Structures are given as structure tokens and as C-alpha cells.
Amino acid sequence: MMTTITKSISLFAMLVFLSGCWDQVELEGRAYVVGLGMDKIDDETNQIRITFLISNPEFGSLAEGGGGDEPPQEIISFVANDMESAKDVANMVVAKQVTYDLLRVLFISEEFAKDPEFIRWMYDLTKSKEIRRDIRLVVSKEKASTFIQNINPLLESRPHEYFEKIFERLNATGIAPTSDLLKFFRITESDADLFLSIYGTSLQKNNSGSVQNPLNITAGEFQYEGMTSPIQFAGAAVFKEGKMIGTITTRETRLAYLLNPTLPIKDILTAYPDPFSEDHKLAIRVEKQGKVKTKMDLKKEVPSIDVSLPLAVEVLSNHSMVDYPKEAEKREQLKKHLDDEITKVFEDFIKKTQEEYGTEPFGWSLEARKHFRTLPEFEKFDWMKTYPNMDINVDISIRFSNFGRQGEVPKLEELRD
Amino acid sequence: MLKQFLQKTLKKIPTVPEESSTEEIDKKQSNLNASLKKNLDLFKEIYQYPLNTDIQFREFLLGNRKALLIFIDTITKTDIVEDHILTPLLASEDTNKKIEDSIPVKSIITKTVVKDILIEISKGYIALFIDGEEKAYLFSAPNFEGRNIEKSENETVVKGPKEAFNELSSTNISMIRKKIKSESLVVESSVISQRSNNDVYILYLSDVVNDKMLSNVRERLKKIEVDTVQTLGLLEQRIEERPKSIFPTILFTERPDRAASYIEDGYIVLLMDNSPASLVLPATFWSFYHSSEDHYLRFPYGNFTRMLRLLALFMTLFISAAYVAIVTYHAEMIPPDLLLAIAATREKVPFPAAVEVLMMELAFELIREAGLRVPSPIGPTIGIVGALILGQAAVQANIVSPIVVIVVALGGLSSFAIGDLSMNFAVRMSRFLLLLAASFFGIYGIAALFTVGIFYLVSIKSFGVPYLSPLTPKYVSSKDTIFRRLLQNEFFRPGYVKPKDIKKQ
Known part of the structure; x- marks a missing residue:
């Protein structure tokens, strides 16, 4: 005769043994993939080349019996059918169970991103339980496997740390967009906007002849020398309907940041021609003041969008030695000049999106949805089709915050007297 | 069958060859x-x-x-x-x-x-x-030898009376009379054992205490039919409702000021010779969670200590369980730097995380128990053995990872913030249960066991008073539960002891 207590105890004991948690693997039994590369092989086979960037936990650990001279990472590149089965395939070489728990970056070669089949592979990522939606998407100019093999930062030698830090800076400066997997799926599925992805390369373009404006380049065009990582990230890859269609420069990426109400940005350091001296450039810090206001009239025959963007500008260099704090007239002149310059840049970029891409990366379609009562109405409106013909005006209002820590400059003539 | 047989044998008085008295x-x-x-x-x-x-x-x-x-x-x-x-x-x-x-x-x-x-x-x-x-x-003309009044050792306070009960009930009663100068303070005495004739003193305020509860207590004392009940610790086990329960239902305090304040709130206090303490009944969960200093300190400071104690309570319960659960089942929850750090330290440890933590927890409990029993001249040895052998050497020998030492030490340290001995035991024991649940089912196991624990807490009663009142079920009270209120806002005696006079200011 069993009492209730014995019954429940034996039931509980059975629960423990039947619960099926025996497939769990201890932390140190796993190989943590931090970066995953995807390359196209050729058009015939339905396979891709997968590259794993596996982080070595013991690297740099000061704990008792730490890793010693082990390298920070392990890279393995092979042909696989998909990302999930690749985990098991990798075990022919890698000693531990491969997991995507720590996956932070997805590298895609430009060639693969431009392939119409690309989107099918992307949706494989939604199937895995381990892959989070906040991982970054990076398009590499060369093959992703080559790119990953060249990742060798000298200071932040642990790969996840390097990615975390550099993407944080890239986003804070607006040099490269915030491109996460969730945004990729959202924008692709809403079928209206452009998705911007981080663009990077390990190959420096060798055009030593011409001097580029470093504020208006894409990855590979930044010329630098020294002892550091060969990797550079600049500008963005443009995706339309889940397929890459081109790249934009760092300046254009920043413009997209400024116009996009959903993207956070603190301030941008940039340079514009000096109105009082043709030879010099004016370094300015541009700050978004409050929210971007987009006024849309979509019911008209030619729909129009009026964007008003309040900017606070700080002048940080003054090679023409104009005493802005004291000369109100010159200030007005400067303001007008900057207004014209920035508006022109914006207009050029918007024109480019209208003509070249057919839609915009500013997230305006989200705003536009509010002007329709139902989703079918919006779909009927067909943002992608109407956008190229829209009448778009950008109105910039500049407010000078200050002219550097010391506003005054000495008069050059007097100095050289 | 077995149970019935056992019951029979237990009830039968064994025949012994000695002469009957x-x-x-x-x-x-x-x-x-x-x-x-x-x-x-x-x-x-x-x-x-x-x-x-x-x-x-x-x-x-x-x-x-x-x-x-x-x-x-x-x-x-x-x-x-x-x-x-x-x-x-x-x-x-x-x-x-x-x-x-x-x-x-x-x-x-x-x-x-x-x-x-x-x-x-x-x-x-x-x-x-x-x-x-x-x-x-x-x-x-009684003249029993005993100690003098000494400082309280187990329930120390910084701001507040220092004296503690001693083994003479007359001294103890006198200390309570010193705090409650009222004619309605009744010191009732009754003999509770047949052979040793041990006296129990029941203290209460006659115009506040609930009569039904008082007669309930008297009855339970009368029901004890044994030859001897030497101390309050033994009496507690004779009169409590659930002797096998993990949670205590009677408060055991060595502070006369605490006992007096409970009497003033309509509780009943039991005193005995040979026990340097008092029993306060009924007791709720909060009586074990609180300390007398909470009210002696100013409002913000008192609540700060309460907050720390709450934190310590949860840390003790969950820290090692959560570590095991997260490391074994939910690795994706850990930020990358920490995850890699844990993985690196565990690289050369031969045991699974659950076994590792269980081992260290047991070692900690051993140090604690041994430290309590060790004769004072060799006391410092325990510290050296504990800290050096178990902390340093175990890590250096790659038997446990340093993170586990941190986790277990933090949990062990936090457990000391729960001052009451009985509640301390309850928390420490449930910690092991939670640890087991975590190693088998992860966070799901912790959550499930915690929920069951809460169900159990709600179901317990102490002399008819629900264990978690006045939080649940709700009663008129001064809402002195997790946090306390301003003294000026503590208007009522606790409604769950059903006092004759509910208003106290």
C-alpha cells in the first residue's frame, strides 16, 4: 500500500530521470562561433561555403591554468548544405560541439549578397534556436572566407570584443549603419524601404595617385599605413527586396542616419568648404536637435514629402580666421552657406535614391503607413513605385551652438605685422 | 502494513526486567x-x-x-x-x-x-x-544559582538594548516587567511535565490578547504529557503545528525588548527556567525576517537594512542555483565576455558545474558546522583550513573554478544576514533543493520549485495565523512586512492576532 507521499516522491523521481535534459553540454564543451561567413560557390550546386570564426575562451584568461600561448581564434572554412548541418560537419575538424550561442556577426560576400538565391539562405537563420536577431550583418567586398581569415586585430585580440567595440564606434559616428538581422527581415518583408548593411573589406584599393576625401568613401578606399588590422569598414551595402544592389559612401550613410527618424545618432564630425576661403575646409560638428519632422501629402497626384531637420552646428576649425562670435554678418553668411551646402548634399542623395534605387533608406514608409486606414490601402499605394516620382523637400534649420572652446581668433594681419 | 506495525510497536510500552516504581x-x-x-x-x-x-x-x-x-x-x-x-x-x-x-x-x-x-x-x-x-x-526561600544578565550574542544590535535573557525565569520576567509597566501584564505559570515539574510562564497583556488564542495556547501546553521538558527548544517542538515542516512557526528570541514589543502587540510569550530565551507565538514569516534593530534605526536606515536583508535572502536562495542553471542550460543568457571567462575557467575542471557547486556548498556547510562545534582554542584553525584549503588550493588544483568559489562564498555570506536560526536553516536547506532543481531542470526547475515553495508558505498556519499575513491574506495592520512604515503611521496592532484593542496610537 503506497501512501500519497511515496507516490508523489516516486513520480517526481521518474520525472527527473525521464525529463530528457541529458543532451545538455557543459559550457567548456562547446565551440563558440562568433563570426559566420557565407559564400556562394557557383550557380550549379545548391551549396554554400561556410566559414566559422571560433573564439578561444582561454585566450587572455588569467585564471589558474589558463590557455598559455593559444591563439585567440580558430577559423575553419568548408562547403556545406546549410548552416545547421554545418555544425556537425565541422566536428570532423573542431573538437567541441559547435554552437551559435555567441554568434555576433554574419559576413556575406558581395557576390553572394547580389545573388537572387541569397534570400533563401537568409531565412535559414530564422530556423535556428541559437541565432539571435540582434547579430550584425556585414557585407564584404571579397569572399567572406578571405575576409574572416584577414581579421586579426592587434589590440582587441579577442574577436567578439573587437566586433563589439568597432561596431559601436561605427554606429556612433554614422560611418556604417546599424545593420542587424531583425531589421533586415523587417525591411525586406515590409517591401518598401532599402536596408543598409555594414560594408567592409580587407583589401585596400591601390589608388595612391588621387587623394580621396576620407569623409566620402566606401570600404577599401581608405588609405592608411602602419601596423594594424587590414580590415576596414566604411559606408554601406544597399539591399532592396532582400538582394544587394549597390553601395553608398560614408557621407551618404550619415545622411541616411540624419534623415531616418528610427536611427539614433548623437553627433557627426564632418567638414565643409569654408565660405571665406576657398582653399580651406571648415570642420563642424553636426547634431540632430530633436526629432526629424516629415510632413507627407500622399493623396495628391504627385505625392510630396516635406522633411524639416533641425541641426545644431559647432564650428571646430577656422582656417580663414574669421571672428565669428563678434561678426554677426559673417555668421549669417556662414549659416546660409552651410544651409545651402547641406541641403544640396541631401538633395543630391535623395535624387540618387529616387533615380538609382527606386526607394529610400530613411524609414519613411513607416511614417507613410499612418496616412492609410488599412494595410491593403498602403499596399495598393505601392511605395516602391510611387517614391521615384515624389516631390521631396528637405528644409534644414541651423543653429550655431558655439565656435569651439575658444571662439576668438587673432587677426592674421596684425600677427604678421 | 509496515506503517501500522511501526505504530503498534511505538505505542506499546516495552516490558523491562527492572522493578517498577x-x-x-x-x-x-x-x-x-x-x-x-x-x-x-x-x-x-x-x-x-x-x-x-x-x-x-x-x-x-x-x-x-x-x-x-x-x-x-x-x-x-x-x-x-x-x-x-x-x-x-x-x-x-x-x-x-x-x-x-x-x-x-x-x-x-x-x-x-x-x-x-x-x-x-x-x-x-x-x-x-x-x-x-x-x-x-x-x-x-529559593536560591538557584545562575548566570548574570549578559549581552545578547545571537541577535546583536548596534542601536538598542544589549541585555539578553538568562536561565532564570524570575530575572527574565523582571526584564519584561521593566519594559511593560502595566497592571494588565499577566504572568501565568503552569507545570508541564510530570516528573521534573518544569514550569512554563505565559506572558500576555490581558486587555489586548485574544482570549481564544490564549486558551488555545493553554490547551496545547496542557496536552503535553511527558516526564520532562527541560528547555524552550524542546517545548517549541512539543507545541508547534507541523513538526516536520521546514519552516519554523514559533519565534525563538533571546532579546527581552523584542519579546516585550511582541507582548505589546497582542502576542503571547512563553518563558521557562533553563532557557536564555523566549518563545513568541504566533509567528509569521515576517517575524523571522525582521530584526529589532529595523525599528530602532531611523526610517530610511531601517528600510535600507530591510532591503539588504531581502537581497541577501534571495541571493542565498538563488545564486548558486541560478549559476548552475544558466551555465548548464541557458548559456545564451550570459554576456559574451562573462561566458568566455566562465568557459575558460571551467576548461580544466573535471566535474560538471552542478557537482562542482554542490561540492563547494557542502564544504561551506561543513566549515560552518565545524566552526560552531570547534573548541575555541583551536578555532582559528578552521578559518585557515576553510579559506586556504578549500578556496585557494581547490582552485589551484583545478578541482573547482574560481567563479564557483565566488558564487558559493557570496551565497554563504548572504545567508548570515538572516539572523533567525530557524529561518536560516530553512533557507539553507531550501537552497540545496533549489540547487538540485536547477541542475535537473534549469531555470524552469527553479521557478517551479519556488512556486511550490510559495504555495507551501501560504498554506502554513501558526496558532491559526496564516504564515504570510498581513501580506496575504490581508489584515488590518501597520503593514510592517518587507519594508516598515514611519513610526507615526504605524497605527494598528497586527489584525491577524485578533487583539482586543486594535489601535495603538
């Missing part, structure tokens, strides 16, 4: 004899006179009648015997004068049954028998 017990039930000689023989027989060395029989002549004094000289004030009893009696010429009138002792009672007289003598009374009288006069 029932005859002697019967003798004690009888009344006194008028003949002093017979009484003397009876008492000498009961007390095994020449063998028993500290029992004194003093015979003398009171006028023309024989008289006899019986007392135990190790527990009575012998100068009272000489100066206040023998001297006036021997000097008195007038034989008709009543005994009560000639003896200057503060309390005189008379008894006729042998057993009752024996009880009083054991309490330090002096018995006077006079030939021809079928009663004994008993003069109070």
Missing part, C-alpha cells in the same frame, strides 16, 4: 499523616535520606510539640532557615500563636498532599511539619 508513585499521591513520626519516615524514604546528601531534616521542639523542617540546602537560602524560621520559632513562648504570625517570611502557603509538598520543596521552599497537624507550611 508504581508503588512509590502511589505513596506520593497520599495525604499527610497527623503523626510527625510517620511523615518523617515517609519523607526520609522518598528522599532516600542518608544517601541523598543535600536534603536536610531538622527536628526541634515547638513549645511542647515536635516539629520538623525539610529543605534542600543547595537551592534554599539557609540564612532564612536560621534567622527567620528557627530563631523566632524557638524563641516564641506563646504556643497558641499562629505560624503565619510568628515567621517573618514573605510568602507562606500550606499544602496537604505529599506530592504537592515535594514539588514545592524542589522549587526551593522550606517545609515545616508540626506534630498533630495534617498539613505542611511552606516558606519561600
